[in-house]
Amino acid sequence: MEAFTTHTGRAVPLRRSDVDTDQIIPSDWLKRIERTGFGAGLFSQWRADPGFVLNKPVYSGATILLAGPDFGTGSSREHAVWALQDYGFKAVISARFADIFRGNALGNGLLPVVLAAATIEALTDQVEADPTTAITVDLGAREVRAPGLVAGFELDDFTRWRLMEGLDDVGLTLRQQDAITAFEATRPGWLPVTA
Template sequence: MTPFTTHTGTGMPLRRSNIDTDQIIPARYVPYFSWHGHTNALFADWRDDSSFVLNLPQYQGATVLVSGTDFGTGSSRESAVWALQRAGFVAVIAPRFGDIFTGNALMRGVVTATVPEDVVERLWGVIENDPSTPLSVDVQHLEVRCADITQSFTLDPGARRRLLAGQDSVTETLTYTSDIEEYERRRRPLLPVTHVRRTP
């Protein structure tokens, strides 16, 4: 993964709440586990509506999704995160997230910034007034910044450390390979030994 310190892009105002993972990417689009091919499935059941925000030209190229509360609830499908990434989103701002979605997102390098509902309302107003307004998500300083809005947010310290280093939990663990090997060398003589009886 690429280290995530600060991202500045434009925002997309998703004025909906209680968005579960089946709405982010319906189950019929995920018959197998693959990171590829999910772009057109993002919010598929809503995209027949030409006025749906993802279809509006002024928000094309947005990289930060600003949503109502309870984003990513429901099932644990990781493809909900993949679909967002394939559509170009690197961060989601909302008042509250589903716990499993948050874990999946942070593991994949997508920042979930939890901010108060009134801040989301203000962000929506700024973005809708001028979709080209820069919106920054700063993991280094744990801040969302847009126009005259500066709002702090929290992240799990371990997840923040991995984002800043560009690591997932596996690559972080691999940095301790020599320590793990040394521990195993010291521990092995203390373990019971199983003798295999071989038949002639």
């Protein structure tokens, strides 16, 4: 997993609330066996509409998603996080996330930032007025910065450390590789058998 410390990028203003994982990545995309390539399916039903925000060239290459409240509700599919990352998003900012989506995002290195709805509205207005607006998500300082705006966000110390170190569950386990190897060396050479 890629370490996340500070990211500065442009944002996409997604003025929709209650966005569920079926809308983020429709179920017909779940047949893939790879973890990559899901970006093409991100919001694919909405992207069929030429006026959808991701189809606007001014937001091409944006790396931060400004979302409405209750983002990531619905099923527990990790594919929703993979699709957002594969498309190029590094962080999603919303007033509220579904718990399972938030857990999947943090476990895969996509930073879900919770800010007050009024702050997101101010950021969205700013980005819509000037799509070149740079937004910085600073995990070390636990704050989001944009011209004329600084907003703090909460994230527990352990999760923050994991993201800054780029450690998923496998990475955490591999940090104990010497202890695991030492333990395995002390195990008996035989193992029980079943009849």
